[in-house]
Amino acid sequence: MQSPSQSIEKSVISRIYGRGRGSVFVPNAFLDLGSRGAVDLALFRLLKKGLLRRVDRGVYGYPEKSRLIGELSPSPEVVAKAVARRGAQKLLPSGAYAANLLGLTEQVPAKIEYLTDGPSRRVMIQKLPVVLKQTTPARLATAGRVSGTVAQALRFLRKDQVDETVIEKLRARLSKADKEQLLRDIPLVPAWIGEAFRQVAGQKE
Numbered sequence: 558m559q560s561p562s563q564s565i566e567k568s569v570i571s572r573i574y575g576r577g578r579g580s581v582f583v584p585n586a587f588l589d590l591g592s593r594g595a596v597d598l599a600l601f602r603l604l605k606k607g608l609l610r611r612v613d614r615g616v617y618g619y620p621e622k623s624r625l626i627g628e629l630s631p632s633p634e635v636v637a638k639a640v641a642r643r644g645a646q647k648l649l650p651s652g653a654y655a656a657n658l659l660g661l662t663e664q665v666p667a668k669i670e671y672l673t674d675g676p677s678r679r680v681m682i683q684k685l686p687v688v689l690k691q692t693t694p695a696r697l698a699t700a701g702r703v704s705g706t707v708a709q710a711l712r713f714l715r716k717d718q719v720d721e722t723v724i725e726k727l728r729a730r731l732s733k734a735d736k737e738q739l740l741r742d743i744p745l746v747p748a749w750i751g752e753a754f755r756q757v758a759g760q761k762e
Contacts, residue, residue, distance in 0.1 A: 565591040566599040570608070578621040581612060581639035612636055613680045633669040633682040640689065646675035647700040651690065655709040660730055661723060662714075672696055672709070695745075703735045704742035707757070708750050716749050727757045 568590045573582065587596045600617055603609045612618045616639055641648045650658055653666040668686040677691045699705030707727065711719055731739075736758040743751040 565595045566602055569596065569599045570603065573603075573609070573619050576619065578619055579635065581616060581618045581635045582609075583616055583639055612682070613640065616640055616680075633685050633687045636680060636682050637669060637671055637687050637689065640678070640680065640687075641671075641673060641675065646673045646689075647697050648673055648689075649692075649697055649700040649705045649709060651709045652713050655706050656713045658706060659710050659727065661710050661726055672700075698745045699742050702738055702742065703731065704739050704746070704754070707731075707739065707754070708742075708746045711750050711753055719749075719753055724753065724756045728759070731757065 565587075569587050572587065572590075573580070576582075584593065584596050584600060587599070590596065591599075600609065604611060604617070608619070609617045610620050613636070616636065618636075637648060640646075649672040650670070651672045652668075652670040653662065653664060654668070654670050656662045657664065657666050668688050669682075670688045670690060672692040673689045674694065674697055675689065675691065678689050680687045697705075699708060711723075714723065728736075739754040740758050740760060743754050746754065
């Protein structure tokens, strides 16, 4: 007969397998299975067995495997989202990373940067810094929407660099629904970004 701790460990393993390799977890994801102490013990045992890898404090990964190089680290984006889930934080891509996501720059970002309403922190993944930078609620008003990523990409480029080439790239990149979202969120962004939103959406003043 299984002990309660063994039963929780089995349930944790089942959930991890269900998410698949490359997934990242925080203890909060398992609290419906047992107490925090029991979950921490199960995760510790899985670390010792080599099933999981500790990515950062309180963050665990179920690593992918490559025939050539063995275990692979999880993607920086997946880790950032897992860290945010731990504190139920909002995330908004920022800086060069936001511009790169939208195809506005081919430059490989030197870091993966997100704005968050949680504490600032920095994690190294695949030798790439993943930076969570605390910001104001106003700046996060569009978090989780395409308008938020577009606004942060434009901030990175700066007003004097947002020309017709940038507008055309965004027009081609974004769907009709995305453009409608830009128009709805104009009141939430600075005037010059709102004007860029209008141009991308094809709305005349």
